Amino acid sequence: MTDGVLPSPNIWRHPGVYELENRAVDPDGVIETAMRGIRDWRGGVVLDVGCGSGFHLPWFAADAARVVGVEPHPPLVELARRRTASLPNVQVRTGTAQRLPVADASVDVAHARWAYFFGPGCEPGLRELARVVRRGGVAFVIDNDATRSTFGAWFRRELPRYDPVAVERFWARQGWARTPLTIRWSCASRADLEAIVRIEFSAAVADGILAEHGGSEVDYAVNLFWRTYP
Numbered sequence: 001m002t003d004g005v006l007p008s009p010n011i012w013r014h015p016g017v018y019e020l021e022n023r024a025v026d027p028d029g030v031i032e033t034a035m036r037g038i039r040d041w042r043g044g045v046v047l048d049v050g051c052g053s054g055f056h057l058p059w060f061a062a063d064a065a066r067v068v069g070v071e072p073h074p075p076l077v078e079l080a081r082r083r084t085a086s087l088p089n090v091q092v093r094t095g096t097a098q099r100l101p102v103a104d105a106s107v108d109v110a111h112a113r114w115a116y117f118f119g120p121g122c123e124p125g126l127r128e129l130a131r132v133v134r135r136g137g138v139a140f141v142i143d144n145d146a147t148r149s150t151f152g153a154w155f156r157r158e159l160p161r162y163d164p165v166a167v168e169r170f171w172a173r174q175g176w177a178r179t180p181l182t183i184r185w186s187c188a189s190r191a192d193l194e195a196i197v198r199i200e201f202s203a204a205v206a207d208g209i210l211a212e213h214g215g216s217e218v219d220y221a222v223n224l225f226w227r228t229y230p
Ligand SMILES: C[S@@+](CC[C@H](N)C(=O)[O-])C[C@H]1O[C@@H](n2cnc3c(N)ncnc32)[C@H](O)[C@@H]1O
Pocket: 003, 004, 005, 006, 007, 008, 010, 011, 022, 049, 050, 051, 052, 053, 054, 055, 056, 070, 071, 072, 073, 076, 095, 096, 097, 098, 112, 113, 114, 115, 116, 117
């Protein structure tokens, strides 16, 4: 089961701060509006791959018929189950993108957010999506766009070898569309922003960011990659 699992130190080691990060992401609903404009999940079956502590499961469950979260890291599976215990239309299963514990042609909308395991080299996961998404369904992958925005510059500082153009080319070769979006983090306080920056970046990079960037907000470019399954 651990095959293909990528360590996610931010949420694995600091689930409490990661929760603050999730609450700070995209207060304007830019991602939601873009996703719903492509394919609404009202009344459908949603799959959240790499669901972490299940932050997005209640959000989907509010108007989906059924929601399945898949997550490999056992403590996060537990947190996601606890979060959704009172929601009868949500199930959390232990598994990976490469071996989804989900039946063929059973999903209308698949979603993977901040999912490092989707990108160049993730073809086994993409084959699994093609297996489980039914005809007329859609898959969404939400990822950082390191080519622009203040957050993008921070990301490049942390990972100078990261090649965002190669990532975009990979998705285009796989036949996925790209919708560039600009969102923001709006943290409840400066202390929250500092804590979040410190779980996302190495100490030296975080020190530099916090010395030059004031306040509790940052502009943040993302790519919504998506494809339909006709
Ligand atoms: C940065 S976290 C994002 C969690 C969640 N999507 C969210 O937005 O709150 C990435 C998650 O992917 C999970 N993960 C790592 N490798 C995976 C794989 N091969 N298949 C599915 N999930 C994986 C990690 O355990 C972690 O929970």
